[in-house]
Amino acid sequence: MSLPKHVRLVEVGPRDGLQNEKQPISTADKVRLVNDLSAAGVQYIEVGSFVSPKWVPQMAGSAEVFAQIEQKPGVTYAALAPNLQGLEAAIAAGVSEVAVFAAASQAFSQRNINCSIEQSLARFVPLMEVARANGVQVRGYVSCVLGCPYEGEVDPAAVAHVARELFNMGCYEISLGDTIGTGTPGKTRQLIEVVSRDVPRDKLAGHFHDTYGQALANIYASLLEGLCVFDSSVAGLGGCPYAKGASGNVASEDVLYMLDGLGINTGIDLTALVAAGQRISDVLGRPNASRVARARQSAG
């Protein structure tokens, strides 16, 4: 058993976590969240999304958020940019790194972004060129890597295909997303083994949802397979629309607690991270979905 000494946590709370919130969240609260996270030592924060406000109204103010956050040296502040128009808006807002996403399942791609997997990939080609010309790094997400709400099981070879296409197109890292949280540790390891034939393990990240409580076990399994980048969401913000009331994104605090216990360095302070998560939970008026946060609050 050899585990990585250092893990990079990609904090997706401000974007993936908040994007489906129906209630208005002020720019000041979003800025505060991002600044709280960087102050806690988080080195990579997905701050917002440059998408049509028609589809994701909560992210409409992402340019404003970027303009107002304190940009701490050494921290990457990224945004989702699903198409060329989004990329151009992101560049105009001074964003230095963007993320694109594709699905490993044809049915999910059609229902979620209204086009086939191949069509979605083709659309990224001009985006990648503009990003390259502007010195903007691009990270790729693949969704439904361990299950699809419409197709059920997803073939690891299908995941490997999409991951390879994104990687060959120029994405510097591919985040494998268990969108519906149905993955378990053995399947996670098998997936990484298959995908890593096409994309090196040090270019892969794990993005696990805790809908079925499996996220930490899957992260531990991924660590054993050599992954050292994981996406997570402070206070477990966000969730899967297909599992109402159940949690979605794995809570950053819970991941950090495990990594701390494993002696793996992240540069993040747990107490400060718990405080950041509690503050945004209070803003949203909802229970903190991090078990570590709840346990510490009960104990304290």
Next chain:
Amino acid sequence: MSLPKHVRLVEVGPRDGLQNEKQPISTADKVRLVNDLSAAGVQYIEVGSFVSPKWVPQMAGSAEVFAQIEQKPGVTYAALAPNLQGLEAAIAAGVSEVAVFAAASQAFSQRNINCSIEQSLARFVPLMEVARANGVQVRGYVSCVLGCPYEGEVDPAAVAHVARELFNMGCYEISLGDTIGTGTPGKTRQLIEVVSRDVPRDKLAGHFHDTYGQALANIYASLLEGLCVFDSSVAGLGGCPYAKGASGNVASEDVLYMLDGLGINTGIDLTALVAAGQRISDVLGRPNASRVARARQSAG
């Protein structure tokens, strides 16, 4: 990576899960829970506890519960019997297997059962003799194996000492309990490595609490270390995630979901187990603490 093909789940919900409930629960509801569990395929159920009703009033009716449950062939119906008096009551009630417990932490032993570790072990000697004479098997629990609420870190050698004493005294299996849920996978593996120098791995069980969300990762780590018996509690009974002082038993449904995904046989049907957990949650009038149960109910 070689995982066991079969795992035995020890269902502790009716005992460990319900014992701290303040509201009265009828014998009929307890009996129904046990019968639901055996109908779902659970092969080992800790049904009740023969302790002073002064200390654990909820378990006062354990003999009645034993008298009324349907005893399915091949299923073990066990009870906690902390002392000779409890064992005699358990034998009178027709119980064929009991459990005793000791702590790995001196401070926890003093505060929880009001005697030192050595005193508690000494008290089990006459109990073991009477059990042996009556053909009653005894299972041993060790608590605080990965942390103590009073002492903090617990030395794996201290756990090994208590485990060895119980094993040498005649306990056929030793369940290692992470009572406060602070364990993480690396420490879990290290603990098993140390303890297994004194007690064979196939005589060890894992009892994890999900207070910090680490239970499934710890169970996966334990599987990799060769353990194939785990304690769990249907619907996560005994640890409400929204209440202070949550003990946080890992939910049987969440463990089973992971084991099913790993292709490990348990003989238990997940759908029936989820139904059993929901029924008792409804009786108690509290949210189901199993993530799998919540996700399935949202999806369905």
